[in-house]
Amino acid sequence: MRAVLTWQVNIQERETIQGPVYDVCFNPAGNHLVVACGSLVLVYDANDGVLLHRLKGHKETVYCLSYSKDGKRFSSGGADKCVIIWKNTCEGILKYSHNDSIQSLCYNPVTHQLASVSCTDFGFWSPDQKSVSKFKIPSKGLCCSWTSDGQYLAIGYFDGVVSIRAKDGSEKLRLPSKESPVWSLCFNPSSDEETDVLVVACWNGTVSVHSLDMVNLKQGPPKERKVDFDACSARFFSNGEYMVVGGSNNKAVLWTKDGVQLAPICQREDWIWAAAPRPRQNYVAVGCNDGTVALYQLVFSTVHGLYQDRYVYRDYMTDVIIQHLVTEQKARIKCKDHVKKIAVYKSRLAVQLPDKVLIYELPSEEEEDNMQYRKRETINKAMDCNLLVVTSQHVILCLERKLQLYSFKGDKEREWVLDAV
Numbered sequence: 001m002r003a004v005l006t007w008q009v010n011i012q013e014r015e016t017i018q019g020p021v022y023d024v025c026f027n028p029a030g031n032h033l034v035v036a037c038g039s040l041v042l043v044y045d046a047n048d049g050v051l052l053h054r055l056k057g058h059k060e061t062v063y064c065l066s067y068s069k070d071g072k073r074f075s076s077g078g079a080d081k082c083v084i085i086w087k088n089t090c091e092g093i094l095k096y097s098h099n100d101s102i103q104s105l106c107y108n109p110v111t112h113q114l115a116s117v118s119c120t121d122f123g124f125w126s127p128d129q130k131s132v133s134k135f136k137i138p139s140k141g142l143c144c145s146w147t148s149d150g151q152y153l154a155i156g157y158f159d160g161v162v163s164i165r166a167k168d169g170s171e172k173l174r175l176p177s178k179e180s181p182v183w184s185l186c187f188n189p190s191s192d193e194e195t196d197v198l199v200v201a202c203w204n205g206t207v208s209v210h211s212l213d214m215v216n217l218k219q220g221p222p223k224e225r226k227v228d229f230d231a232c233s234a235r236f237f238s239n240g241e242y243m244v245v246g247g248s249n250n251k252a253v254l255w256t257k258d259g260v261q262l263a264p265i266c267q268r269e270d271w272i273w274a275a276a277p278r279p280r281q282n283y284v285a286v287g288c289n290d291g292t293v294a295l296y297q298l299v300f301s302t303v304h305g306l307y308q309d310r311y312v313y314r315d316y317m318t319d320v321i322i323q324h325l326v327t328e329q330k331a332r333i334k335c336k337d338h339v340k341k342i343a344v345y346k347s348r349l350a351v352q353l354p355d356k357v358l359i360y361e362l363p364s365e366e367e368e369d370n371m372q373y374r375k376r377e378t379i380n381k382a383m384d385c386n387l388l389v390v391t392s393q394h395v396i397l398c399l400e401r402k403l404q405l406y407s408f409k410g411d412k413e414r415e416w417v418l419d420a421v
Contacts, residue, residue: 001299003265003298004299005266005295005296008049011042011292012290012292015037015054018038020273020288021287021288021293022036022061022062026046029279030046030283031047032045033293034074035287035293037291039060043055046285055076057076057092058076062076063101064077064103065105066106068114074088083097085114096123096132098121098123100119102118104142104144105144110149113150115144115146117142121136122135138161139161144185145186145187145198148196152214154198156182156183156200157182159181160182161175162185162198163175164212164214172217173212178202180203182202188257189236189238189240193240197257199259201247202231205226205230206225207224207227208222209257209259210222228249231248233272233273233275239280240257241257241316242277243255243277244275246272250267250272251267252266252272252286256317258336269288270288272289274286278295283297307346309325310323312342314342319334320342320351331371331372333373335358337354338353343395348361348390349373349390352383352388354382355380357406359375359390360374362374377408385399386398393407
């Protein structure tokens with residue numbers, strides 16, 4: 001995967017305002033990008049970065065944005081303690097307030113009810129009710145997200161607790177405190193998941209994936225990933241297969257839905273406060289502490305190999321699919337890491353991961369229909385190559401003018417340097 005910069009704008013230079021880009025969000029059609037910078041809400045054409053609307057409804061810094069799933073309205077909230085509801089034509093239609101600054105907004109994907117989280121409480125607003133229902137919270141609220149069926153709302157607190165609330169505001173489940181601020185969280189939007197999958201980005205150097213059984217109000221063991229930065233934003237792509245994580249390391253990184261880091265999307269000059277995937281497209285928008293906003297296109301390459309009637313290819317960046325072209329049988333190998341290269345020859349299969357090469361084999365070369373590959377060896381070395389080749393007893397790495405021959409034990413036996421590429 002590689003990322004290509006589509007466009008970028010330095011808002012501080014163009015708008016002569018100071019302040020980070022704290023949030024970005026797309027409309028459901030993906031053709032408009034809404035940006036929160038300083039006290040302004042800016043709407044850009046997502047295709048070319050042309051400014052379409054400059055909205056001045058807030059008196060202080062805007063912290064958060066959310067677009068309704070039906071595309072009819074979007075909302076903004078910030079330090080002036082106000083939430084503004086905007087039509088998709090960028091006309092302000094309603095304003096309501098909390099007793100403290102607004103930290104997070106999220107529209108229900110089913111009912112289009114808006115959840116607003118402030119430092120001291122959270123509220124629910126919907127078009128068919130006149131008043132906003134508000135509920136006190138025990139710690140400063142920082143972020144929120146609805147389940148894909150719209151039944152439950154997760155709220156992340158400054159004290160590290162995640163509270164799962166029903167639509168009536170009552171708490172149904174509480175995740176143990178991480179003892180550091182939960183700065184971002186997001187439910188997987190896919191309805192194909194057996195449980196509700198919640199990713200939690202915490203300022204204790206972790207990004208964790210939780211599997212929640214909201215029918216029985218239980219949670220499975222979380223998959224916790226250590227990172228060397230503070231994650232400020234974690235959001236899923238619209239199909240739920242990938243997510244993007246950005247933060248204090250100035251990077252936005254592509255992850256799998258299970259919490260495996262795949263590849264960096266961009267390296268910016270300052271913190272990334274917000275990163276938003278474009279709906280149903282392979283684009284990611286990022287908003288930074290230096291007032292810049294940028295859009296990147298993700299280009300996914302095909303990683304595959306072929307030997308006679310066996311075709312092997314990468315699936316979802318971390319899995320390997322072996323397909324028998326005659327019988328149409330398929331087998332899947334879950335590598336649980338970024339699959340970079342694949343090679344197949346007779347009964348041998350080589351899979352290159354970031355820090356190792358896995359060697360698989362079939363129990364017998366004579367059974368043509370056998371698809372039960374088993375791991376034979378692991379070469380525990382990070383290897384860089386343009387092409388990976390596997391033979392009966394070796395792997396060959398091709399990089400520019402150099403060819404390297406390794407045994408399955410990881411010993412480099414020969415090396416050739418050619419006169420030309």
